Every structure is written in structure tokens, then in C-alpha cells.
Amino acid sequence: MSVAGALAPGLCWLLAVGLLLALLARWGETVPRRIVALGLALGFLLLGPVLVGGRVLLPLDLLRESAPFQDLPAAARPANPLQRDLVTQMAPAQAAVRAALRRGEWPLWNAAVGAGESLLGRPAAQVLSPLQVAAGPLPLGRALGVEAALELFLAFLFTYLFLRRLGLGNIAAAFGAVAFGLSSYVVSWLGWPAATAAVWLPVLLLAIDRAVVSAPRRRDLALLGGAVFGVLTAGDDDAGRAVLAVAAAFALLRLAGLPPVARPGGLGRLVVAGLVGFTLAAPVVLARGAYTADSTVQSRVAAFVAERDRHDPLGLWSFDSAEKRAAWVFETGRRLLPSFVPDALGNDRAGAYWGAANVNEDGGGFAGTAALLLALVGACLPGRGLRFREARFFAGVLAVGVLLVARPPVLVEIADAFLSPSLHRHGLVVVAFAVATLGALAVERLQREGRGRLGRVVPVVVLLGVAFVAAHRAYPPPTPGNLEALRARTLGLQLVTLGAVVAILVVARKRPALLGALPLVAAAELLALGLPVHRPGLPEQFFPTPPALGFLAEKLGPGERLMALGTSFPPELAAIYGLADLRVAGFDHPAFYTRLIAPLTPPRQGRFDFMRRPDHPLLDLLGVRYVLAPPGTEAPAGLVRAFTSPTADVFERPQALPRVFLPATAERWDVAAGPWDLWTAANKDFRARSLVRETFDGAATWRAARPLRATADLREVTATHLRARVETGEPRLVATSIFGDPGWRALVNREVVATTVSNGPLLALWVPAGRHDVELVYRPRALVAGLALLACGLTLAAALLCAPRRGES
Amino acid sequence: MIPAGWRQPRVVLAAVGLVLAALVGTVIAQRGEVGLDDVFITYRYAQNLAEGHGFVFNPGERVFGTTAPGFGLLLAGLHKVTGIPIPWLGALCTGLSALVLGLALFATARKEGHGLEALGGALLLATTSYLWIHAGSEIPFALALLVLAGLVVERWPVAAGVLAGFAVWCRPDALLGAGVVGLLEWRARRRLPWRYGVVVGGVVAVGLALAWSWFGVPLPSTLEAKRIQASLGTQFWASGFAFWGTAYQSLYFLVEPAGRFAFFCFGMLGWVPVLRYGGRVGQVLGGTALVLLVAYPLLGVPFYTWYSLPVVITLCFGYAFALGLLIRRSFRFFGGSRAAVVVTGLVVLAVFGLSTWRLAARGWGGLTHRAHDPRYHFYREAGEWLAANARPGDDLAFVEVGTLAFYSRLPVRDQLGLVTPESLPFLGARDIVGAFLAKPTAWFLFDERLGGFTKDVAAEPWFTAAFEEEKRFTSAPLNRTLVMHRRRPEVAIPPPRPPLRRDSPR
Numbered sequence A: 001m002s003v004a005g006a007l008a009p010g011l012c013w014l015l016a017v018g019l020l021l022a023l024l025a026r027w028g029e030t031v032p033r034r035i036v037a038l039g040l041a042l043g044f045l046l047l048g049p050v051l052v053g054g055r056v057l058l059p060l061d062l063l064r065e066s067a068p069f070q071d072l073p074a075a076a077r078p079a080n081p082l083q084r085d086l087v088t089q090m091a092p093a094q095a096a097v098r099a100a101l102r103r104g105e106w107p108l109w110n111a112a113v114g115a116g117e118s119l120l121g122r123p124a125a126q127v128l129s130p131l132q133v134a135a136g137p138l139p140l141g142r143a144l145g146v147e148a149a150l151e152l153f154l155a156f157l158f159t160y161l162f163l164r165r166l167g168l169g170n171i172a173a174a175f176g177a178v179a180f181g182l183s184s185y186v187v188s189w190l191g192w193p194a195a196t197a198a199v200w201l202p203v204l205l206l207a208i209d210r211a212v213v214s215a216p217r218r219r220d221l222a223l224l225g226g227a228v229f230g231v232l233t234a235g236d237d238d239a240g241r242a243v244l245a246v247a248a249a250f251a252l253l254r255l256a257g258l259p260p261v262a263r264p265g266g267l268g269r270l271v272v273a274g275l276v277g278f279t280l281a282a283p284v285v286l287a288r289g290a291y292t293a294d295s296t297v298q299s300r301v302a303a304f305v306a307e308r309d310r311h312d313p314l315g316l317w318s319f320d321s322a323e324k325r326a327a328w329v330f331e332t333g334r335r336l337l338p339s340f341v342p343d344a345l346g347n348d349r350a351g352a353y354w355g356a357a358n359v360n361e362d363g364g365g366f367a368g369t370a371a372l373l374l375a376l377v378g379a380c381l382p383g384r385g386l387r388f389r390e391a392r393f394f395a396g397v398l399a400v401g402v403l404l405v406a407r408p409p410v411l412v413e414i415a416d417a418f419l420s421p422s423l424h425r426h427g428l429v430v431v432a433f434a435v436a437t438l439g440a441l442a443v444e445r446l447q448r449e450g451r452g453r454l455g456r457v458v459p460v461v462v463l464l465g466v467a468f469v470a471a472h473r474a475y476p477p478p479t480p481g482n483l484e485a486l487r488a489r490t491l492g493l494q495l496v497t498l499g500a501v502v503a504i505l506v507v508a509r510k511r512p513a514l515l516g517a518l519p520l521v522a523a524a525e526l527l528a529l530g531l532p533v534h535r536p537g538l539p540e541q542f543f544p545t546p547p548a549l550g551f552l553a554e555k556l557g558p559g560e561r562l563m564a565l566g567t568s569f570p571p572e573l574a575a576i577y578g579l580a581d582l583r584v585a586g587f588d589h590p591a592f593y594t595r596l597i598a599p600l601t602p603p604r605q606g607r608f609d610f611m612r613r614p615d616h617p618l619l620d621l622l623g624v625r626y627v628l629a630p631p632g633t634e635a636p637a638g639l640v641r642a643f644t645s646p647t648a649d650v651f652e653r654p655q656a657l658p659r660v661f662l663p664a665t666a667e668r669w670d671v672a673a674g675p676w677d678l679w680t681a682a683n684k685d686f687r688a689r690s691l692v693r694e695t696f697d698g699a700a701t702w703r704a705a706r707p708l709r710a711t712a713d714l715r716e717v718t719a720t721h722l723r724a725r726v727e728t729g730e731p732r733l734v735a736t737s738i739f740g741d742p743g744w745r746a747l748v749n750r751e752v753v754a755t756t757v758s759n760g761p762l763l764a765l766w767v768p769a770g771r772h773d774v775e776l777v778y779r780p781r782a783l784v785a786g787l788a789l790l791a792c793g794l795t796l797a798a799a800l801l802c803a804p805r806r807g808e809s
Numbered sequence B: 001m002i003p004a005g006w007r008q009p010r011v012v013l014a015a016v017g018l019v020l021a022a023l024v025g026t027v028i029a030q031r032g033e034v035g036l037d038d039v040f041i042t043y044r045y046a047q048n049l050a051e052g053h054g055f056v057f058n059p060g061e062r063v064f065g066t067t068a069p070g071f072g073l074l075l076a077g078l079h080k081v082t083g084i085p086i087p088w089l090g091a092l093c094t095g096l097s098a099l100v101l102g103l104a105l106f107a108t109a110r111k112e113g114h115g116l117e118a119l120g121g122a123l124l125l126a127t128t129s130y131l132w133i134h135a136g137s138e139i140p141f142a143l144a145l146l147v148l149a150g151l152v153v154e155r156w157p158v159a160a161g162v163l164a165g166f167a168v169w170c171r172p173d174a175l176l177g178a179g180v181v182g183l184l185e186w187r188a189r190r191r192l193p194w195r196y197g198v199v200v201g202g203v204v205a206v207g208l209a210l211a212w213s214w215f216g217v218p219l220p221s222t223l224e225a226k227r228i229q230a231s232l233g234t235q236f237w238a239s240g241f242a243f244w245g246t247a248y249q250s251l252y253f254l255v256e257p258a259g260r261f262a263f264f265c266f267g268m269l270g271w272v273p274v275l276r277y278g279g280r281v282g283q284v285l286g287g288t289a290l291v292l293l294v295a296y297p298l299l300g301v302p303f304y305t306w307y308s309l310p311v312v313i314t315l316c317f318g319y320a321f322a323l324g325l326l327i328r329r330s331f332r333f334f335g336g337s338r339a340a341v342v343v344t345g346l347v348v349l350a351v352f353g354l355s356t357w358r359l360a361a362r363g364w365g366g367l368t369h370r371a372h373d374p375r376y377h378f379y380r381e382a383g384e385w386l387a388a389n390a391r392p393g394d395d396l397a398f399v400e401v402g403t404l405a406f407y408s409r410l411p412v413r414d415q416l417g418l419v420t421p422e423s424l425p426f427l428g429a430r431d432i433v434g435a436f437l438a439k440p441t442a443w444f445l446f447d448e449r450l451g452g453f454t455k456d457v458a459a460e461p462w463f464t465a466a467f468e469e470e471k472r473f474t475s476a477p478l479n480r481t482l483v484m485h486r487r488r489p490e491v492a493i494p495p496p497r498p499p500l501r502r503d504s505p506r
Helices: A003-026 A033-051 A060-065 A081-102 A130-134 A140-165 A170-181 A184-188 A193-211 A218-234 A237-256 A260-293 A296-311 A322-339 A369-380 A388-406 A412-417 A428-449 A454-474 A484-508 A512-533 A547-555 A571-577 A591-600 A617-621 A676-682 A781-802 B009-031 B039-050 B069-082 B086-111 B115-127 B138-152 B157-170 B174-189 B194-215 B222-231 B242-253 B257-277 B279-299 B305-333 B338-368 B374-389 B402-408 B421-428 B432-438 B452-458
Strands: A561-564 A624-629 A640-644 A649-652 A665-668 A689-692 A701-703 A710-717 A721-728 A732-739 A744-748 A751-753 A756-758 A762-767 A770-778 B396-398 B412-414 B443-446 B467-475 B480-487
Touching: A003 A033, A003 A140, A033 A140, A033 A170, A033 A512, A060 A081, A081 A140, A081 A571, A130 A140, A130 A218, A140 A170, A140 A184, A140 A193, A140 A428, A170 A369, A170 A428, A170 A512, A184 A193, A184 A428, A184 A512, A193 A218, A193 A237, A193 A260, A193 A428, A218 A237, A218 A260, A218 A781, A237 A260, A237 A388, A237 A428, A260 A296, A260 A781, A260 B305, A260 B338, A296 A412, A296 A591, A322 A388, A322 A428, A322 A454, A369 A388, A369 A428, A369 A454, A369 A484, A369 A512, A388 A428, A428 A512, A454 A484, A484 A512, A547 A571, A547 A624, A547 A640, A547 A649, A591 A617, A591 A676, A617 A676, A676 A689, A689 A732, A689 A756, A721 A732, A732 A756, A732 A770, A744 A762, A751 A762, A762 A770, B009 B086, B009 B115, B009 B338, B039 B069, B039 B086, B039 B402, B069 B086, B069 B138, B069 B157, B069 B194, B086 B115, B086 B138, B086 B279, B115 B257, B115 B305, B115 B338, B138 B157, B138 B174, B138 B279, B138 B305, B157 B174, B157 B194, B174 B194, B174 B279, B222 B421, B242 B257, B242 B279, B242 B305, B257 B279, B257 B305, B257 B338, B279 B305, B305 B338, B374 B402, B374 B467, B374 B480, B396 B402, B402 B412, B421 B432, B432 B452, B443 B452
Parallel strands: A561 A624, A665 A689, B396 B412, B396 B443
Antiparallel strands: A624 A649, A640 A649, A665 A701, A710 A721, A721 A770, A732 A762, A744 A751, A744 A770, A756 A762, B443 B480, B467 B480
16 A cells, blocks of 8 residues: 555544634634644554555455455454454445445445345444535545544534533643543444434534523524534434434523523524524435334344333333342443443453443443543532533433443433433433543532542542452353453553542642643543554455355346355455345344345244255345355255355356346235235245245135246346336236335336335336336335425525524615 | 403312313213223122122122222212213212312412412223223222311311221222321311311221121231242232332333333322422322322232222323423523423423323223223123023132123132132142132133133143033133133043142143
8 A cells, every 4th residue: 555545534624623623713712732632642642554644444354354354454453343243334434425426326225235225324334424425535444434434523622612611721631531422322323323313412512502591693503403403414413312312401501591581592503503403314314214213123122121011111110029139239230330440340442241231332431530530529519610511411311321221210211202222322422421521520610629639539449449349259150260361451540540540630739730730641542442442444345356256246137146154254245346145134124024034044043144954945035146255165965066265155146036027926915814924935946936925806716827928028127216127918016136125116118106015025017918028116205395495404504604693684 | 362351269269170070971981890800809899789699799608809999888878879881980980080189289289379280180090991991999988088088187087087098998098098198187277187187097997897797807918928929939910129110111001111110200200399399288289199108018019900090090181280380491491481381392392202102192092982991891892791691500710800700790710819818828739729629610611811720720630520611712802711610510620639839820
């Protein structure tokens, strides 16, 4: 890689930061140079190899686990396995968006995943996210680093500006900015939509604080609208809900500070600005709403909630015995402690974790030992002190965040009310921000009133130190001695941090300027914990084309798909190479589709990226032409070895159906006849008989009189458009292997006709006898409605920004 | 402009009373004599007393099988005097109780400037299916008596003591409420309300003595029955922490699921203003509900939906008070201008819109749907068939005995022991077959949906020979079939035996 190429992300980031600072300066928010330098230094320290070293901010080393990539050069240190989603889902989704834009198309449909699904609504794609747009001109591998660095800097800078606006001094504001900017939530989720949503929290709060005044400036309302837009397009609904909820509560707090008669106007301005942000994001928000409502995870959560409602409403039955209560306390500790005592329950990045889910999900609330200590110290200081209302507000936010994670009886309903799988975990973003803010407020109070306060600091330090040690002892590793060194190191780091903070506070009694070391202590601890999280990939690991994938790229025809046996190839990576794979990774894909392919997966595992049945007729239906397998795999029955290489073999399935075909028999699906997925799992030949929601004549079974006297020729296939020539002497069912999203429209000889679904969730239509040009076009209603709202939002924004001021002619 | 005279407290109270009475009357006319199965146990006592068989469930058996003796006596007396059928009297008492609770809270809250909230709560209470599916229950009546006692205790402590004492006759749990009334009076006047306390104690003691002399025991045997039921586990009857979890599930009758949690939260939040702005009535209502909220799980009482009535009634008023509080606070917060009206309307719509809509939808559906409480019709049909087809001297065994007994007029053996204490040792041992063999009946009713409580007997090898099927009743809404089996007297069945320990009814 050239030097210019290696430096490009760093330069691009600096340019973006410069532009942002210039814009802020015009808006009256000047940032001291040393604060900018601190923010940039933190960015470079955490992401230096990505910004100026040519590395790629993806755990590319994990690719070596899949067969075609096993010859890739190994990185010096193995990648973080918790970040697997980044390489198997996030990057492919963003690559699909870029590919669509390169083709001059809207990023509406991703035909490369499963039987196709909405790309606009896919959270991982983060379409319209301002940060992604800012990094857009760079190639994907470099853009990811720039986007992450921008997120870090935004979180740092706007937390600083928000705290300054609360009246805090430079040191306290910098302390809070470091604590949130490097908090485990922001650092661990970098690359996921969750971190993108999180960094907009301080922006929103600052915008609200600026907008809720007696006479706000338009730029402040524009900033608020922009922040709302940023949260909504970030792609993580749970983190977004948490952020917007805190922002709404903060808006109320600020409105309460206005004279009563000014409050309706203040609220109105906030609502209008928020509405503009929403309408601008509407195309994505509406599409994502439709996508997530139909997702597998949503159906699982709905089933879980219904089950809980039947057997343990409000979670009270979990409390009807002493054993159950003790178990609840233990489980709550497993969920909460990683946010306050990192690595006490292991770290799955290092190989073992005995907390509730994983360190990313459970540990997001950690904003540093220093911030935690100072937040507690602040609570113990006598009197109301500085910014008492804000301190009380953020203490309340912290309490609610902790309660959401603890899921005590009764409150379990809150997360479940949103049918949210992880509202309680992504709610940790507000915990991290509240701890950072409370810590900063305490620093300011200590700085202003500090003398004689040490008597209150020492007991808290002792208490906290004992609590850290007790947490480690309360949750010993299931295997004795496991990760002992890591746990001891992290505990030591926390205790040293406690000691360092106390030392600074002691010395600062005589030399107050030394309080300036507090942000550095906080940064040192958080960097020590955050640096191992990201182990960027080597440039030569960034999706090279192994021979087997090169073969597939050459041979796979339009409308044909591939699959891989076992875990030999992550499914969505195919999108990077312009291929289509019928498998899906994760659980946010359409539930109807995962029900269709469930028979191909091992029973009771509940994952849809792991398949072992290369001979199943469902693969014919879905047009799977090639099967990728580890080298040396025996040829499965009925498959022909088409390509062999030292890293992967490819088998051909000659019986794969084209994307459009004409079944000889169509059976009408009747709810009373049982679940459709049992029918599709048992069907041997989908060309001979298919299941359809409505038959042409309304009969239970429709049969073609002359099955072979009809043809369907595929003429053109793109992501959002398919054209075929159908010739038939009688009405026929045109079946496809495209997921039947309601956004698909069918045109027969340029006339719109009704569509239906066949074989479960797949798109189909009936055509009369004759020669027809059949076109399938993807035009989701959410896009049309979203664009209409967008137009309204733009008009409203233009009217508000360009209207003459009062008194102007 | 409303004329000043119309705003006199009595005029307003009369107007509100008329509105509430019209509403309650409409609901009673619509619902008729429908009631839960358990209230028919008390009806049966009242029926037997009114017909001269004494205060008994089965003529000739002095079993204290009702927790509402005072209510049963009252119904019998009213039936004797008025001739109105007992189920109708039960429904009227429920309506009257709702009217008293609503009016009393309205009157006291109005003095605190929160009359509209109380009126809203009263309207909600008068129209909620949760109240009306329990029509005929003694609990709202006892609660109304306690509220009245709370209102008069300051001026007429003796009368208050009589009211509270009779509330305990109607419902033993009301003793806690009577205590709340006394505590509130003591707190208000800083003087022990000894006259009230003595009268309550006296009335309760008289009740206990009467019960002892008539039944041979001072307390209902149902208490022991329910303790044993609770010990069977949460798969049969929720108790302990699960008590209120199940109560929360039963809010289904009040509000559609999408609005349930919001109703619950607002109702709980509004509990505080009910206590604060509801005057003495709000304090008695909220205090009694609060005591029961804590007491039931601690006492290990098994859950029956009507036990939660005091809490749910308070939640209804709490919901209205929370709504009122939001309106007032929001209006004041936004400056009280015209703009504030609009903003407050939008805020209220945003916060309360969905849950209120869900409440209204469930309330309307519950009151207008003619097939409400299909179980009542199911058992009534079976009971009337038995009354027409049973031979003199026949008796019957089943597990839900109220409606069947009331309409069949046959002696009934309760497998769950509520009115048949002889069944209790067997129930404690989970030995339903033993309970049946202890005194086999001429009729045995089988219902597969009731699980081992009837299946255990029907699964015995001797059952097919000893009983023959006579009639089936099927309820589509309940998805239940009740099979009437008549005993073949010529076929012997095993003799009575001591209880055999089983893990659970199958």
C-alpha cells in the first residue's frame, strides 16, 4: 500500500474534524486547542494503525477461519472474536449500499442475502447515516476507520461542549469528555450502529440546551434537527430509543427553566426541529420499521414475551422462593457488574466469559473507574452544589439505566413493551453518559469547593476498592484459574486508578492545576482497557479473491445462488464479491424466510448460516447452483465437483431452478391444512408442485393442462428489477425465488397485476395465456411515504431557515 | 355560564349521583344476573335461608362454607322482603357499592379541588368489566361499608363501628380495612378512637359467636380450604409473590393487553394523589388496598380474581387521578395560556391516549358483548337440566359448585372442600379419588379441562361400570364439555378409605 493510501484515512479524518471545528466556531462554540489536541491524540492512540498505518478497522484475521481464506497471512495478534459481526454482517451490508450507489441505483434491495431482503431497512447498512456519508468518498476498507474515528471524536467533542455549556471548567469538561468518549459503550460498539447512535447523545443534549432559550437561533434548531436525524439514521433502534428518551427528559428539564408563558413556544420549537429531523430520516426509518417488524428476532422476542406473560407476568413468579430470589440477585450481578468491574466475570475476547451475554453487551456502562469514583464522591458531597438540578437529573438517568439492566420485577415489562431484544443492554449508553457527567460535575465541585473535602473521598475509595475485590471473589471463574492474569491485571488497573485519583486530589489541594491530570488518568485507564478491543486487519487481508470465489464469480449466472457447507464461508461475505448466498447470518432477517430455510439447518441450533443438506429440494427452489466446501470434501450425492483448490472445493448442483419458473401444479395453502413450512420442507420437486396463497381459479389444486408447453426466459436481473419472457397456452403460475416483500410490484406487458406468494414467502404471480413480458420491480411503500415525508421536511426546514426574521422586510 | 345555585355541593353531588346511577343501572340491565361461580355459593346460603332450610349450603349440613356470611344474610333478608331474585339483588348490591364508592370519593375529593378526577375514576369503575364480572361479590359491598365508616367515624363512631363490623361479617379481610379506618381516625385526631374500636370488636365478636353457635366453628372452613389450595402450587393457584403477578394477568378483563402496563403504571402512580387528595374516602380506599397488597402475598393466600378487587378499584381511581394530575401540572407548567390548553391536550393524548383507548375498548366490549361470562350460562344450563332430571334424594359431586348448586338445588359435594370440609384432608394429600369415595354421589360431572380434579375419578377402573353417561353440555366459547354421569346403584364401588398421598392431581 502506498504511503498516501495509508495516510488517506487520517488526513480525511483531520479534514472532517477541521471542517466541524470551523462550523462550530461560526456557531459560537470555540474549542480550546489543547482540548482538540487531546481529542485527536485519543483518536490516534486508539485507531492510529487504521488512520495512518494502512490497517483496516475490521477483525479480518477471523476470515482465516473460513476455508477459502485459510491461506491469508496471519496478523501478529488474533482478532477480537466478539467483532465477528463487523466482518460478516456490517461490512457486507455497507458494501452492498456502495455497490448499489456505484451502479447508479437506490440502495433498496440486497439480492445477495438469502432470497433477497430490504437493504434500505437493514440496520447494519446505516443508509443515510451522516458519518457514513462523510466517509463515503473513501474505499470501504479505509472509510470504516474514518467513520469510527469521527464517532470517537464526536462523542468526545460534544460531551466536552455540553459540559462546558453546563458551566463546567475545562478540566471537568475534558474529564467527562474522556470518560464518555472512551467509555466501553462507545469503544466496544465502534463499527456497529449502536455506537453511531450513542455518539449523537451529547450532540442532542447540547442542541436542546441551546435551543431551549427564550430566543433561540435557527442554527441551534438546525443542530437539533440534525442530531435527531443522526440518531434515527444510526440504525440501532434500542440505543436510539434510549438516547431519545434521555433527550426528551432533558428537554423537559430545560423547558422547566423557562418562564411558564415561554414554555409552549419552547416545546413547539423543539417538536418542529425534531419533526424536521424525523421527516428527513423518514425513508430509512419507515423502511427499517417494516424490516424489523418482520424479522426473526422480533418474532422470537414476541414469542418470549407472550410466554412470559402466560407464565410469569411482571417477573413476580421468579420471586416466590428464597432460592429464586438468590438466583435473581446472582443473575443481576452477571448483567450489571461488567459495567462497573471490567473483566471480573472474564472476557470472551480473551477466551472465557461467565457473565450474562458477552462483555460488549453487559459491559457497555463502564466510563472508567475515575468517573465512577468521582460520581459517587459527588453524591456524598454536602449541600446542593453546582448544577444541582442537572446532577439530580443525571443521577435519575443512571438509576433508570441500572434498573433497566437489572430487570427487577414489574420493570421487565418496559423493555418488553417495545418488543425489544436488547433495550435493557443498549440502555447502558445512558449509564455510561450519566456516570461521565456526574463524574465531571464532581470534579468541578471539588475544584471549586475542594478544600476540606478529602474526608469524603477516602471512605468512597475504600468502599469502591472493597466492592471491586468482592465482585471478583463473588464470581470466580467456572474453571479455577481461568483468565487469572487478565482479571488480576484489570483489578490492579482499577485499584491503581483509584489510588491515582486520590493522589491527585491530595496534591491538588496545594497545587490546583494538578487536577488537570484527572482527564489523563481517566484516559490512561480507558485506553488500557480499550486498546485490545480493536485489532485491525492487515491490508492484504481485506477481502482478497481466493481461487474458489474467483471461480464462482465467473460461473454463477444471473439469478443463481451459492451456499457453503458448515461454517466454511460466512454467508453475507458473498455480497462483497457480487455473489448471492441463500444463507443468512444473525437473526434480524425476515422471519418468514428463516422459517423456509430452517429444514436445511441442523435441528435446534436456531442459526441460519450453518447448513448441511446440499441435496435438499429447497436448494433447487432457491436456485442454488454451486456449493462451496472445505478442500477434500466428498462429493455429496447428485452433485458434481466443479472446481478444486487447496483452500476450497466447489460442487455444482445441475438441478437448481432458475429464479423464475412455471410449476406444473399449484396447491392452495389453507391455514387449516397446517403450517406451510412443513409442506415446503417435505416437497420433493417444486417445479412439479408448488404451494401458493391463491390459485388462478380459486380451486384447492390447480394443474396445468400442458405443463411442458410453456416457457419462462429470464432476460434481465438486477437487484431491484427482473424481466422475463413468458409464453404459455394457458394461465400459469410464475413462481420465483425472490422473497415476497410487499414492496415488489409485478407488471405484465407493462400493466400492473396483483402478486401473491408461493412456497411460503416467495414472490409469485399468475399470468393468463399468451406471450408476456413479465417485470418485477421493487418499489417499497415505505420509500414512497418516506420520500413524501422527506419532501415535507425539506420544505419545512427551508421555510424555517430562510423565512425573514421578525422585523426584517 | 352555570348558575351559581347549580354549583351548590348537594346539587352537584345529586347530579353526579344521577349520572352514575343511570350508568350503573344501564349496566345491570344489560348484564342481568350473571355472576361468577363463587358468588353463587353465598347465593345458595341465602336461598336456603330464605326458603326456611336455615343458613346452610346443603340442607341439613351446617357447614361454614362462605366467606361472606353477612352478605348472605343481607341477601336472604332482602329477598324475603322484596321478592327480587337473589342474583339480581347481588348485582344491585355491586352497583350500589360502585355508586357509593364513586360518590363518596367525589364528595371528599371535590373539597380538595380534585372532584373531576374522582368523577373520572367513578365512571371508569362503573363501566369496567372487571367490576361487573364480579357482580354479586361481597367485596365491593364491604369496601363501600368501610368507606362509609371512614366518612362518619369522626361524628358517629358507633355507627362507623357497626358499619365496619358488618363489613367484616360480609368479608373477613375487611378487618384490615376496619383497622385502617381506626388508624386514620387516630392519626387525624391524635386520640385513640376507642368507641369505634369497641363497637367494631363487639360486632365482630357477635358475628363469631353466632357462627360458632350455628356452625360449630367461628371461622369459615374456606380459609383452610384456600390454604390447602395455595399449597398445591402455582400451577393451580398462584400465591406468595405470584399472587399479584396473576392479578396483573387478570387485568385482561379491564384493559386490552397493549394498554395494560400503562394502565398499571398510571394507576400505581395515581395511588399517591388518591391518598393525598381523596380526603378520608381516598385514604380508606387506598390504605385498605395497600394493606391487602402487602398482606395477601405474605399470608400465602391463593389468587382468585375477586381478591384483587380493592386494589383494582384503587387503580381505576388512581388512573383518573394520575390523568388529572398530568392535566393540572401540564397546564400550569405551560403557563395556563390558550397555548397551554393545546399543548396540554397533546401531552395528555401522547401519554394517556393509547391506554385510555384500550381501556375504553375493553370496557365497551365487555359491557356490550352479550356472551359475557359464558361459564355462568354453561353451568346454569347444566344446573337447570339437573333440577329437571334428577331424582329426589340425588346428590352431585364437582369442583365448581356455586352455580350448579344454586340452579340444580341438589345437595352438592365439593371436591375442593370449600363447602365440604370432609374433602380437605384428601385435597391436602392431592387425593381427589379418596375425596369422592368418602361419600360417593348419585351424579358425577366430568370436565377434561379441569384436569385431575375430575379426570382422576373418571380414570379409576371402577368408574366406567359404576357410572353411565346421561348428558353432555358443550360450550364453544369456553371450549369445554361437561359430561353428566349418573351412578348405577346396582354396581358397587370401593369403600371409603383414608387419604393416599399423591404428588398432584393429574
